[in-house]
Amino acid sequence: MKVGLFVTCLVDLVRPNIGFAALKLLEDAGCTVVVPDSQTCCGQPGYNSGARDIAKVLARKVLAEFRDCDYVVAPSGSCSGQMKVHAVEDLFKGEPEEAEFRSLAAKWFELSDFLVNVLKISAVPNAPAAIGALTYHDSCSGLRELGIKSQPRMLLSAAGATIHEMTDCEKCCGFGGTFSIKLGDISTRMAENKCVNIAASGARVLVGGDLGCLLNIEGRLRRNGDMQTKVYHFAEVMAGMTEA
Amino acid sequence: MQVKSMHFKATSSAKLNDAVLQTALKRAKGKFVDGRAAAVAEIDAWEDIRTHAAALRDRVIANLDAYLIEFEQNAVARGAVVHWAETAEQANAIIVKIAQDNAVKIATKSKSMVSEEIALNDAMEAVGIEVVETDLGEYILQLAHEPPSHIVAPAVHKSKEEVADLFVAAHGRPRLTDIPAMTREAREVLRSKFLGADMGISGANFVIAETGTTLTVTNEGNADLVTTVPRIHCVVTGIEKVIPTLEDFATLIRLLPRSATGQSAANYLTLTTGVKAPDELDGPEQMHVVLIDAGRTKLVGSDMKEMLRCIRCGACMNHCPVYQNVGGHAYGWVYPGPMGSVLTPTYVGIENAGDLPNAATFCGECEVVCPVKIPLPDLMRKWRERQFDQALRPFGERFSISVWNAFATRPALYAFSTRIAARVASWWGGKDQRITWLPGLDGWTDGRDMPAPAGKTFRDLYAARRKR
Numbered sequence: 258m259k260v261g262l263f264v265t266c267l268v269d270l271v272r273p274n275i276g277f278a279a280l281k282l283l284e285d286a287g288c289t290v291v292v293p294d295s296q297t298c299c300g301q302p303g304y305n306s307g308a309r310d311i312a313k314v315l316a317r318k319v320l321a322e323f324r325d326c327d328y329v330v331a332p333s334g335s336c337s338g339q340m341k342v343h344a345v346e347d348l349f350k351g352e353p354e355e356a357e358f359r360s361l362a363a364k365w366f367e368l369s370d371f372l373v374n375v376l377k378i379s380a381v382p383n384a385p386a387a388i389g390a391l392t393y394h395d396s397c398s399g400l401r402e403l404g405i406k407s408q409p410r411m412l413l414s415a416a417g418a419t420i421h422e423m424t425d426c427e428k429c430c431g432f433g434g435t436f437s438i439k440l441g442d443i444s445t446r447m448a449e450n451k452c453v454n455i456a457a458s459g460a461r462v463l464v465g466g467d468l469g470c471l472l473n474i475e476g477r478l479r480r481n482g483d484m485q486t487k488v489y490h491f492a493e494v495m496a497g498m499t500e501a
Numbered sequence: 502m503q504v505k506s507m508h509f510k511a512t513s514s515a516k517l518n519d520a521v522l523q524t525a526l527k528r529a530k531g532k533f534v535d536g537r538a539a540a541v542a543e544i545d546a547w548e549d550i551r552t553h554a555a556a557l558r559d560r561v562i563a564n565l566d567a568y569l570i571e572f573e574q575n576a577v578a579r580g581a582v583v584h585w586a587e588t589a590e591q592a593n594a595i596i597v598k599i600a601q602d603n604a605v606k607i608a609t610k611s612k613s614m615v616s617e618e619i620a621l622n623d624a625m626e627a628v629g630i631e632v633v634e635t636d637l638g639e640y641i642l643q644l645a646h647e648p649p650s651h652i653v654a655p656a657v658h659k660s661k662e663e664v665a666d667l668f669v670a671a672h673g674r675p676r677l678t679d680i681p682a683m684t685r686e687a688r689e690v691l692r693s694k695f696l697g698a699d700m701g702i703s704g705a706n707f708v709i710a711e712t713g714t715t716l717t718v719t720n721e722g723n724a725d726l727v728t729t730v731p732r733i734h735c736v737v738t739g740i741e742k743v744i745p746t747l748e749d750f751a752t753l754i755r756l757l758p759r760s761a762t763g764q765s766a767a768n769y770l771t772l773t774t775g776v777k778a779p780d781e782l783d784g785p786e787q788m789h790v791v792l793i794d795a796g797r798t799k800l801v802g803s804d805m806k807e808m809l810r811c812i813r814c815g816a817c818m819n820h821c822p823v824y825q826n827v828g829g830h831a832y833g834w835v836y837p838g839p840m841g842s843v844l845t846p847t848y849v850g851i852e853n854a855g856d857l858p859n860a861a862t863f864c865g866e867c868e869v870v871c872p873v874k875i876p877l878p879d880l881m882r883k884w885r886e887r888q889f890d891q892a893l894r895p896f897g898e899r900f901s902i903s904v905w906n907a908f909a910t911r912p913a914l915y916a917f918s919t920r921i922a923a924r925v926a927s928w929w930g931g932k933d934q935r936i937t938w939l940p941g942l943d944g945w946t947d948g949r950d951m952p953a954p955a956g957k958t959f960r961d962l963y964a965a966r967r968k969r
Contacts, residue, residue, distance in 0.1 A: 264959050266909075270919050271952070273959035292963055295912035303902050305863060305882060307889030311906040318910065347879065397864035429822045433862025438944035439898070440860060442514040445948030446826050447862075476949030479935055 260288040261326035263319070263340075263365075265333045266298040267468045275468060278496035279332040279368055285382045285496075286372065293322040299336040304343060305434055316344050317354070320361050328375065329365045332492045333467050334399020337367040342402045367399055369408040369466060369491055384416035385497035391418055392460040394451065394474065395427045396467035409466055409491045416495065423458035425450070432473040448477035455486060462487045464494055502617050502648055506833030506845050506854035513823075513831040513860070521660050522828050529657045533819035536763020537870065543765060544755065554756055555874040557749055558810035561741075565801060568710045568743045569792065575713030579775025581788040589619035592793045596621060596702070596735055599789055600630050603733055605699040611717060611724035611771075612636035613704025614652050614813065615793055616737050617835045618848065621702070632702075633694040635723040637687055644671045650829030652836060653761045653815040658828050691723075701727035701785070703771075705738035706813070707753065708790070711746045714774040715790060718757060720764075724771040734773065734785035740792045741809040753812060756872035760814035796848040805880050808843050810873040817867035817877055823860050832857060839867040839877040846884055855893055858884035897941070919958050927956035 260283055264276045276292075283290045300315030319340060323329045331337045341362045349355045372378045391413070399405035410420055431437065431447025438444075451474050455463050465471050468490060475488040493499050505512070516522055541547050561568055573583040586592035600608065608630055610616065622632045622643075634643040638656035642649055644667040649655030656664070661678055668683060669676045672690055677683045703724050705715040715736045717724040728734050744750060758764040777784030800809050818824040818838025829837030834845045834854070842857040851858075858881040867877040888894045889902075908915045930936045930953025938946045945951060 269959040270923055271954045273955055273957065273962050276959040276963070294960065294964070297909040297912060297915045298905070300909075303906055305885070306898065306902045307882065307885030307887070307894075308902050308906070309886050309889075311902065314906070315909055397862065397866075401865035401869060429862045429864035429866070431822070431862060433864070435898070436859070436862045438942055440510065440513070440823075440856070441944030441947055442517055443823055443826055443860070444862075444944075446517050447822055448949060450826075472952050473949065475952050476945070479950040479952070480937075480948065 258288050259325070259327045260290050261323040261329045262290050262292045263296060263299070263323070263329055263331035263336060264292065265331055265336050265468065267472070268332060271472065272468060272490070274498060275332050275490040275492050278490065278492035278498040279330065281496045281498065282368070282372065282381060282492060283330060286376050286378060288328075288376075291326065296322050299339045301336060301339040301343075302434055304339065304348070309348065313348050316340070316348060316358070320354075320357060323361065327364065328371065329361070330368055330371045331365070332368045332490060333469075334367045334396050334403055334405050335467050335469060337365060338398035338402035340365050367403055367405055367466065369412060370403060370405055373408040373411060378412070380415040381412055381495050383497070384495060386417075388413060388416050388418035388494060389462065390421055390460045391462040391464050391494070392421045392423045392455055392458040393426060394423075394430060394463060394465040394470060396465055396470045397429050399466055400427055405466060409464070412495060413464065413491070418494075421458040421460040423454040423460075425454055430470045430474050432469045434469065437473060444473070445477065448473050449481075452477050452481060452483070456483075461485060462489065464489050464491055466491045502620050502835050504834050504845075504849045504853050506849065506857055509831055509833060509854075509856035509860060512833065513827040516827045516831045519828075521663070522658050525658050525660060526825055526828055529651075529654065530819070530825050533763065533815075537760060537816060537819070538763075540759035540763040540765055544759070550752065550755055551872055551874055554752055554872060555810060557744070557752065558812075558873050559807075561744055562801060562806060562809045565740065565743070568745060569740060571710040572708050572713055572743050575711065576715075576775065576788075576790055577713070579713050581713065581775050581790055584789060584791045586791055586793045586795070589793070589795050592619050592737065592791050592795070593621055593624035595791055596737065596789075597624055597628055597630075599733065599735060599787075600625065600700055601628065603699065603787070605630055605733065607631045607633065607694065607698045608700040608702055609633050609635050609694055609698040609727045609731065610639070610702040611704065611719060611727040612639050612655065613702070613737055614649075614835055615704055615739050616702065617649060618795060619737070619793065621737065633691070633698070635691055635695065635721075635727055636719070637684065637721060640687060640691065641667060644668075648830070648835070650837065651815060651818065652813055658830065695723075695726045695730055698727075698731045700733040700735060701729075701731040702735045702737060703727050703773075705736050705742055706757070707750055708736075708738060708743050708792075709745075709747055709750060710743055712774055714747070714772050716750060716773075717771040718754070718767045718769070719771065720762070720768040722769045725769060728771055728773045729783045729785070732785055733787045733789070736773070736788070736790040738790070738792065739797055740794055741797050741811075757812055757814055760816040760870065760872040800847060804883055805843065805847065807875050808840070808847070808880055810875055811840055811844075812873055814872055816870040816872065817875075820866040820870045822862065822864060822866070832860075839881065840875070843877060843880045843884065851884060851888065851893060855888060858882075858888070859894075916958070916960055920961055923954045923958050924956055926954045929953065
C-alpha cells in the first residue's frame, strides 16, 4: 500500500518532528510511505482570504504530486478538510476537474482517521509504554468537516492515556489561520479561554491534531508564563516522539 | 440604524475589556447554548426537519414573486392594505403617512428588527409621534437610547443594575433590583401606553401566503396587545418572510424557538389576519402590511441566495466564538454574528463593513446549528473573495497572499526560502525558543508568543535521512 504523506507547510517549517512521527506511525503500520519533495501548501490560506484562483492553482499542484498514491495522509484536519471537502464541494464543483479531485478526496485521510478507519488499527504498534493524563483539543475543521472525534481518543486510550476532557473541548481556540493576525485581540481571547479550560481539566498535557491550533494555544500558555503545560501533536504522542 | 460596522476591529477590542458585557455574555452563552442542545435533543427527526425547512425556504425564495402576490391577494381580501417599499426611506414614508393621515399620537411597537434596519422610530419621532417599544428588552434599550445587541434578546448586554438605574430615571419610582418586581413595574408603566395607543406596529416572523396572515412569535404577549388594541395595525417586515401555508409554519415553529431560546414552544404565537369583521369584538379597523426590499432582491438568484432562508433565530451568533467574546454591538448594525457578517455588507455596502466577513475563524459552529442549514462560512468566504478581487482589503493582506502563492507554486524557491526562514526564526526565538515579537505579525505576538521553528525544515531533514 503506497501512502503519500502530506506534511503540511506548518509542520515542514515549524515542527518537523510531527512529520517524522506521522511517518513512523504509518511505516510501523506496514505502509510504504512516499513524501513528494515538491509539496508546499494545500492552498487554504489563499482560499480563506478570498484568493480563489490561487487556491485552485495550489490544489492542482497537490493533485499532481499525489496522483499515483493509493492513499494520502496528512497530520492535519484543516488541510485534509481543504482537499476532502472544499476542493470538491466548492473550488472544482461542476468543473471538468471535479472527478479527479473527487478521487483524490476519496483517498485522502487525516492521520488518526486513516489509522482507525482505513487501516482498522485498534492499538498503534510500538506505542509508548506510559502516556499518562492528557486533555484533547478538537480542532474545528477535523471535527466538523471530517468527523474526527473518537479516532484519536480511541488510539490514545488504547495506549493507556487517561483523557481528562476539558470544558468546551470542541470550541475554537481562535487560530483560524490569518484570523489570528487580522483580529489578534479576539483570537488571543479565544486562546486564553482555551488555556483556562486546559488548566481546569487538571491535565498538564494538551494534545491535538492540528499544529496551527497547537501553536496558538502554546503561544498563549507561554505568554501567560505557563512553561509547564506540554503541548503535543497526536502523532508525536502516539509515536513516542515527544522528546525531540 | 446608524452603521458603525467599519469600526469593528477597534470596537471589538474595547468590548473584550468591558467587564459588565463579559459577565452578561458568559451568562447568555450558558443559557442559549445549553438550552438549545437540550431542546433539540427532544426531537428525533431534527436533521430531517432542518433539511425539509431548508428546501421549503429555498422553494419560497425561488418563487418569491408568486408567493408575495398570493399573500397580497389574500390579505387584501381580509381588508388589509399591502404596501411595497423598495428602500428604507420609502418604508418610513409610507408608515409616517399612515400615522399622519389618521392623526396618530402614540404608537406601540412589538419587537421588529426590520424596523431597526430602517430606523422607523427616528422617522416617527421626527414628526412628533411618540413610539413606545413594548418588548421588555427593546423598552429597556429605548430608555437607554441604545440599539439592540442581539436579534432575539436585544438587551442581553445589560446588567440588572443598569436596568434598575434606567427605570429609576424614567419611572421616578423607588429603585428595584428584584427581576420579577422590575418586570411588574415595566408592565404597569406600559399598560397605559398599550391602552392609549392609536397605532400598533409589529414585525412579522412569517407572513402566510395562503391566508394573508402575518405572524409574530413572542414570549411576553406584547404583540397580542399591539396588534389588537389600537385602531390601526401596521406590520413592517421583509419580503423574504413569506411562506406558503400554515402547515409550513407548523414545520418552522418546531425549529425556531428551540434554536432561538431553547424552548420547545414560544409562549405566544400572534396570528393576525385582516381587520376587525363586523361581528368581531377585537381587532384593528385598519391593517397595513409594509413589505420591504431594502437589499433583499439583490440576494435572490445570487451566489448568496441561501442567506434569505434565515428565520432570525440567532443560533448562529449564540454559538459563534467571536460573538461570544465581543457581543453584538461590535458588529455595528442590526444583525450581529455570522448572519450579520453576511447580511450587513449586503444591506449597507461592503465598504462599510469590510471586517465583518473576516471576523470568523470558519470554525463552522454556526452552520452546524443553523435550523435552515445556511452555509454561513461559505457565504462569508464569498464576501472575502469579492474583497480580494476588488482590492478592498488592506494592501499588506493582499500582498502577503500573493507572495505566499508566488513561493508555494515554486517548490525550489519555497524549499530555499523556508530553509532560511526556519533558521532565522529559530535564532530569533533565542534560548527558550519563543518569539515574542515578529515584524508584521504583531496581531499574533501582542498577546501570544510564537513557538519558534525547530531550525531545519522537514524537507531538509527528510532528504538527509534518505541519503544515509
